[in-house]
Every structure is written in structure tokens, then in C-alpha cells.
Amino acid sequence: MRKDAPAKMTLLQVDRLTKHFGGLAAVHDVSFHVGEREIVSLIGPNGAGKTTIFNLVSGVYRPNSGDIRLGGESIAGLRPFDICRKGVGRTFQIMQPFPKMTVLENVVTGALFGRKPKVSMKTAEGEAVELCRLVGLGDKLKAFPKNLTVPDQKRIEIARALAVRPKLLLLDEVMSGLTPTETDEAIRLVLKLRETGATILLIEHVMKVVMGISDRVVVLHHGEKISEGPPFLVVDDPKVIEAYLGKMVDGEDEPAC
Amino acid sequence: MGSSIRWKTTLPLAILCAFLLLFPKLVGSYFLHLAVSGILAMILASSWDILARTGQVSVGQAGLFGIGAYSSALLYQRYALPPVLGMLAGALIATFVSIFLGYLTLRLRGIYFSITTIAFAEALTVIWLMTPDITGGAMGVSTPPLFGGDREKAYYLILAILAAVVAVVWLIEQSRLNFAFTAIRENEDVANVLGINPTKYKVLAFMISAFFTGFAGGFYSHYNTYIIPYEVFNLGVSIACLVMPIFGGLYTIAGPILGTVLIKAIEEYLRVTFSYGHQIAYGLILVLVVLFMPEGLLGLWRGKILPLFRSRPGR
Secondary structure: OOOOOOOOOEEEEEEEEEEEEOOEEEEEEEEEEEEOOOEEEEEOOOOOOHHHHHHHHOOOOOOOEEEEEEOOEEOOOOOHHHHHHOOEEEOOOOOOOOOOOOHHHHHHHHHHHOOOOOOOHHHHHHHHHHHHHHHOOOOOOOOOHHHOOHHHHHHHHHHHHHOOOOOEEEEEOOOOOOOHHHHHHHHHHHHHHHHOOOEEEEEOOOHHHHHHHOOEEEEEEOOEEEEEEOHHHHOOOHHHHHHHHHHHHHOOOOOOO | OHHHHHHHHHHHHHHHHHHHHHHHHHOOHHHHHHHHHHHHHHHHHHHHHHHHOOOOOOOOHHHHHHHHHHHHHHHHHHHOOOHHHHHHHHHHHHHHHHHHHHHHHOOOOHHHHHHHHHHHHHHHHHHHHHOHHHHOHHHOEEOOOHHHHOHHHHHHHHHHHHHHHHHHHHHHHHOHHHHHHHHHHHOHHHHHHOOOOHHHHHHHHHHHHHHHHHHHHHHHHHHHOEEOHHHHOOHHHHHHHHHHHHHHOOOOOHHHHHHHHHHHHHHHHHHHHOOOHHHHHHHHHHHHHHHHOOOHHHHHHHHHHHHHHHOOOOO
């Protein structure tokens, strides 16, 4: 069942990507791809290198070796703002809205600078209002982030990432810390985004989400890819079970499934 | 409701403008001189605040001020360039220097940028002292009085420059630059991921800041008729540039201006009361403001004083 040859056009191709921090190989020789309109999940125990991969793809870090291609064009080593304008939007694991800006202003910022060609202030504001409605912040446009709940702050993150009109959307643990009801809402939102044609790479710990919405799953452990495939196959992979159960015996991590 | 708010802001503004335009007719030479140096300080404070909007604290504005002052004075001395053109040339030269300096240093953040700006201004003093043939060295440069000593004309010129600074800041606030500056100030990494090139916008802010600081320097040299390196490149000038906006309220149009009015008033009072009093006041004000009113006078007004009136029953 493995999709080694993607049926759809490949949007993101990560090739033998490696990133060291001093002696630590945070990401080692990792390759995977995301097809257009696909939802791919990156999973793995804490410290597996998931967020490092996001930081490499979005340009926050430069890879030591390997290549990252977006629609066939190499983006490895470009600066974050260039990569953003080429069509990569991302959220942050720890929510980082601009505190002194309103919800709307946060989203407008993404719409104003994140794309090529540039749009006018008026267009940006109109689109930002639409996006706020889409993620469920339509009645909180003038609110400041600090006065909002955790799920609403995550909504700002998503709306702001969408405002750059990304070809590829990177969602870093947008569902963690949510109640089951809130998680269901978030899943519906992601599926709604998929209907509009978005391609999504997400990092997620909540297995219900991973199983429910991913087309494919890439499993990382100690910075290396240990498994890849459709979710129902990956959870039965002995290497994946070992990685997670091994952690459980150490008592350092919660069982993920 | 919209029109009443508009009315409430336009009327006081119109009165203020009329007052500023008529000011020279109402007061004597001493107060006119005070007003000129006050407005000069307002320009420096507002220019500093433009760069501060991107989160960068410059402690080297004296460098740009001195470059503007010397460019203008030396161009007059060597090539008899008319003073107003000289000020413009000083402003442009300071802008040019800021591009160079900005691209070198604005990749640095926070305290590291601040330190390089101090070094920049201090280095200029040394360079000036070492090259007396070109710069006049420790002897300084003197020029004839601006407009033949007509303080009224000087007042209107400096007022026009202030108006230009305020207009530019207002335009920034209305434009996308405001979003870029604020985003970079609040979280540079996130701004970067959202498509904002932080270095580019920081350099742009620095250029605008340098232009007006250089212009003010040029005005100062002609108005004062005499400049020396120890004075125009002095750390005190740089400190004054940042104390006034911090006191008045950062990232606002009125904050730096209001802060300057009050600090200049305190300074002038203390100067005549006891020696060095104004310098002690600078330090005290800075410490008190940072400790007790981090958002400055405007923040104090909006946060503490205005609500007292609003929350009154029956309003």
C-alpha cells in the first residue's frame, strides 16, 4: 500500500535532510514527500526532530546537508521571508501571536507581507476578515490575543498562516492541549481547509487526529525516519511500536496511542 | 459619532497650530530661543522613535546628528553652500551613512545593536580629532549666524522640519510599514516567517530616522554658529534622543513631543536653579519612568487617568 510513486503531483520533496546541533543529530538523513492536496502527519516521540523539520522547511534553520524542494524548486537555505513568499505558511507549537496587535491586525500582517505580488491594505483587511470568520474568530476581530482562550489563540495562528495564501501549510501541534470537543472542531477546520485545496503537513501527538485525517504518516525517532505509510499500517509497524513502547518503559513519555 | 471624534481632535490641533505659528509674535527672544531648541529636541526624539518602532534602541543618534552638523557647516565653509541646502545635504549624508551602518549592524538584535551605535558615535569623535585638516579637529567649525541672526526665520524653519517629521510618522502609521515595524518589534522570528524581511524594514526605519536627525544636526550647526566634535557627537545627545520618547510614550506621535516639552521645561528650570541639575534630572527621570510608568506619560494618561473620568457614574 505504500505510495512510493506519488499519484498526485509532489508539492514538497524533502531529500536526505540532515541538521546537527553541535554533536547532536536532530534530523538525520530524512526523506519524504507531500503530494498536492495531501494531508501528511509527522509523528514521533518527544525530541524526534519533528519541529526541527518544520524549522528547516520554513527556513528558520539552514540544513547541514540535503535538499528541500517546493514544487520542484529548491528552497533549502533560503531565508524565512523568502520561503514564506514562495508559498509556505506555518504555525508555531507555542502560540506566538503579536501581543499588541488585535486579532484582525495579526492576520492582516500575514496577508500584507506573505505574498507575491503584494496586495493593498484594503484587500488584505478584507481577506483577513474572511479568514477570521473561517477559523471561527469572526466575532473577536478587535480582541487582543491575551484576552483569548488557548483554542482561540491557536485559531489566530492558523488564520495568520493561511493569510500568506500558502501552497503548503505546516501545522505544529495545533490540536494539543485542546478538549475533545475543541479537537473535533479543529479536525473539522482542517478538513474544511483540505476541501479548499490546501496541502497540509502537520505535527501531531493526538492519535485520534492522526488516524482520522492523515493520508499518510511519517514516523520519526531520534531524528531518523523509521516508518512511513497510511496511518492504519504505520501503527502496526513493529519499529513504530518499539519506538513508542520503549519510551513508555522508560516512563518519560505518555503512550501515544 | 465619528464626526464628533473628528471634531474633538481637529479643533485643539487647529488651535495648537495657530499658537505655534503666532508664537514668535507673542514672546521675546529668550523664549523664542527656548522654543527653537525645544523643537530641535522634538525632531531628534521623534526620529529616534521611528527606529524604536522596529524594536531597535539606538544610542548613537549623536553620530548622525554630528554628521549632519559637520556636513552642513563644512559645505558652507568650503563651497559656500546656502545653509538650508547644506542641511538637506547633511540629512542625505546621514541617511547614506545609516544605510551602510544599518546593513552592517541591524542584523544584530537588542543590546548588541545598541552597543554598536554607541561605538559608532564615539568612533566618529576620534576620527574627527585625528583629521583636523578635513574636519577642523578639536577647534571645531564656525559659520555665520543663520538668516543673519533672525531667530524668527529660524523658528519657522525648524517648525517646518518638525511638521515634516510628524507628517512622515503619521504616514507610517497609516501604511503597511506600521504593520511591518510593529511585527518586527513584537516578534522578529514570527515576522520573518510571515514574509517580512526584518533587516530591510529596520534599515528603512533607520534611514528615515537618520534623515531627520541629520537635518536637525545641520540646523543646529548654523543656528549655533559653532560646533566642536565633543559636543555634537556627545553621548549626551544620544541619551537625550531616547529619554524624551520614553518619558512621553513610545511608538506614538504625541509621546516624544510631549516628553520633550516636559523634560525641556524641567531641564531649563534646573539649569538656572543649580548647576548640573538638568543632568541629574535626566538620570532620575529615566529610572523613574522605566520603573513606574513603562508606557510613558501617554500610557499613564490612557491607563490610569482617563479611566477615572470614564468610569464616573452618569457619563
